[in-house]
Amino acid sequence: MTKEIKVAENAYWVGYVDDRKVPFHRLTLEKGTTYNSYLLKTEKPTVIDTVDISFGKIFIDKLSEHIDPAEIKYIVINHVEPDHSGGLPALTNKAKDAVIVTTELGAKELKEMYRLHDREFLIVKDGDKLDIGGKQLIFFETPYLHTEETMITYCIEDKVLYPCDIFSTHVATYKLFNDLAAEDITEDFEVYYQLIMHPHRPYVQDMIKKIENLEIETIAPSHGYILRDNPQKYIDSYDRMSKPTNEEKNALILYSTMTGNTRTIAKELREGLEEKGIITKVINVKKNADVNQIKEEIENSDLILFGSSTRYADIVGGIEEVLKELAEMDLSDKFGVAFGSYGWSGEAIEVINDYLEDSNIKVIDSSLIIKSTGIDDLKFPIRVKFSPGEIESQSLKESAYVVGDLLLA
Numbered sequence: 046m047t048k049e050i051k052v053a054e055n056a057y058w059v060g061y062v063d064d065r066k067v068p069f070h071r072l073t074l075e076k077g078t079t080y081n082s083y084l085l086k087t088e089k090p091t092v093i094d095t096v097d098i099s100f101g102k103i104f105i106d107k108l109s110e111h112i113d114p115a116e117i118k119y120i121v122i123n124h125v126e127p128d129h130s131g132g133l134p135a136l137t138n139k140a141k142d143a144v145i146v147t148t149e150l151g152a153k154e155l156k157e158m159y160r161l162h163d164r165e166f167l168i169v170k171d172g173d174k175l176d177i178g179g180k181q182l183i184f185f186e187t188p189y190l191h192t193e194e195t196m197i198t199y200c201i202e203d204k205v206l207y208p209c210d211i212f213s214t215h216v217a218t219y220k221l222f223n224d225l226a227a228e229d230i231t232e233d234f235e236v237y238y239q240l241i242m243h244p245h246r247p248y249v250q251d252m253i254k255k256i257e258n259l260e261i262e263t264i265a266p267s268h269g270y271i272l273r274d275n276p277q278k279y280i281d282s283y284d285r286m287s288k289p290t291n292e293e294k295n296a297l298i299l300y301s302t303m304t305g306n307t308r309t310i311a312k313e314l315r316e317g318l319e320e321k322g323i324i325t326k327v328i329n330v331k332k333n334a335d336v337n338q339i340k341e342e343i344e345n346s347d348l349i350l351f352g353s354s355t356r357y358a359d360i361v362g363g364i365e366e367v368l369k370e371l372a373e374m375d376l377s378d379k380f381g382v383a384f385g386s387y388g389w390s391g392e393a394i395e396v397i398n399d400y401l402e403d404s405n406i407k408v409i410d411s412s413l414i415i416k417s418t419g420i421d422d423l424k425f426p427i428r429v430k431f432s433p434g435e436i437e438s439q440s441l442k443e444s445a446y447v448v449g450d451l452l453l454a
């Protein structure tokens with residue numbers, strides 16, 4: 046039995062300290078990590094997040110030092126990734142009647158991941174409250190921090206924020222409170238932010254707005270240190286690191302069209318990029334366009350989006366004349382994206398992508414987006430059948446946001 050770690054009155058850490066060199070997001074966590082789970086021992090005992098999927102049994106043993114797991118009434122899952130929800134199969138096995146509290150998307154994903162279709166779920170939205178008998182919890186949706194379904198939990202009576210991955214550090218230690226740390230934790234804290242949160246920094250700003258009126262005495266995240274000494278310092282640090290930079294970024298959208306559908310795509314992409322603060326220029330590249338002038342525009346841009354519709358399996362307008370030049374240019378510091386409207390096969394988009402691949406531009410494709418952001422429902426190159434409808438327009442905006450974030454990272 047390890048020493049009791051108490052976060053607040055009747056609130057205990059029931060996590061696991063993983064002192065291996067932990068493989069994580071294609072990195073190795075040299076200092077290991079912890080999976081922080083918390084037990085609120087109220088009239089309706091509640092567990093907030095669990096541990097990595099490899100440590101289900103140890104987790105139940107740890108929890109059993111405080112309570113018979115069968116007594117658990119609520120299991121709050123802030124974030125479905127298996128390093129936090131992985132103890133759920135072991136816990137639900139013991140806590141037969143516990144209700145799982147999470148977001149709508151979280152519930153959908155958990156049911157699939159752990160075959161929990163028969164379990165009772167309580168779906169919560171931004172600002173919803175839950176009385177757990179002696180303490181009240183409030184939930185806030187914090188999408189993309191770190192994945193789309195994520196939320197955070199605040200305990201009103203204890204003034205403790207349980208933000209899951211947000212405000213975490215990767216370090217294996219039983220001295221879990223920041224004031225007990227043997228060394229300055231700033232670097233570990235900031236490195237974690239840069240790796241996990243920074244690609245989603247507009248959402249960090251949204252999250253900070255949601256918590257700014259909460260009285261927070263302790264931040265109890267899901268990895269590493271529990272921040273009870275000056276928690277505001279860490280919120281301010283996230284605010285500072287996630288603020289948009291003044292460094293100007295330029296995008297160029299080049300397209301060719303027959304009837305205007307690809308122009309509409311270009312317009313949606315431009316609007317999305319501009320919402321991200323990226324200065325965006327759009328050029329309709331007609332036959333006999335001035336290729337040298339367009340090359341100059343490319344040189345001055347950080348991101349170039351090349352679009353064409355498909356006509357008899359081929360590219361339209363004058364854009365291919367520009368594409369032919371790319372292999373001879375140094376584009377190694379630039380990102381490139383292919384897009385276009387099509388009817389049934391859309392070869393032009395793929396041929397554009399081939400031109401990009403044959404140059405040294407950094408081609409944004411689905412693989413790169415998944416690896417850098419974890420987002421898998423936006424497809425690159427960007428393909429739209431005929432004219433974009435409402436759903437496609439929204440998706441184009443989101444694609445622009447993701448590309449914009451990549452550019453600003």
Ligand SMILES: Cc1cc2nc3c(=O)[nH]c(=O)nc-3n(C[C@H](O)[C@H](O)[C@H](O)COP(=O)(O)O)c2cc1C
Nearest residue numbers: 303304305306307354357358387388389390391431
């Ligand atoms: C003459 C002609 C040929 C076309 N050939 C193809 C084709 O080979 N493959 C395809 O996917 N779509 C084909 N389309 C459909 C267009 O790509 C589609 O209508 C697209 O939305 C047009 O976009 P735009 O307005 O930007 O030119 C063809 C359309 C026309 C008028």
